[in-house]
Amino acid sequence: SIMLTTLRRTFCKIKSDRIITYQSRRNIVRSEVSYLPSVILYNSPVCPFGHRAWLALEAKQIPYVTIEVDLQNKSDEFKTAYSKSFGRDIKSDGKVPIINNTKDNDLFITESALTLRYLDKTFPEYGPKLFPIDPFELCLVEYCAQFFVDNFYGNLYKIGREKDKT
Secondary structure, eight states: OOOBOTTOOBOOOEETTEESSEEOSSOEEOSOOSSOOSEEEEEOTTOHHHHHHHHHHHHHTOOEEEEEOOTTSOOHHHHHHHHTOBTOOTTOSOOSOEEEETTSTTEEEESHHHHHHHHHHHOTTSSSOSSOSSHHHHHHHHHHHHHHHHHHHHHHHHHHHHHHHO
């Protein structure tokens, strides 16, 4: 089923290479289109790392679609996308987020820190820069991000997984 939320998260249904429903920053298209937007985000609502990639796309206002991934029951399409992703863990059958740049030889990237850097450098014409130019300020941003991962991620993930079970 297709769901669109008020937070501009996009859940879409793909049939071969055509999107049946997608949402860009500006509008909702509810009919078949003949092209894919620049970025496809594979994501799960319970993953805080996936939220990082989603927030970056929203902040930069890059047109994208999101394919919701059930991490307990991963589809073959998702597993294939993960197997093509730069940054993948060869011991895993798939993690989110994955971004797929459909305009760049169908490039796939996983790991939220990598996806943020890639989006910032690849789409400079969209939205504000995600990272400061000053090296010291960049160190501060990266330190704060790692502090969050080290100190809060585990608890947020547990809460999200419990909520997902209900």
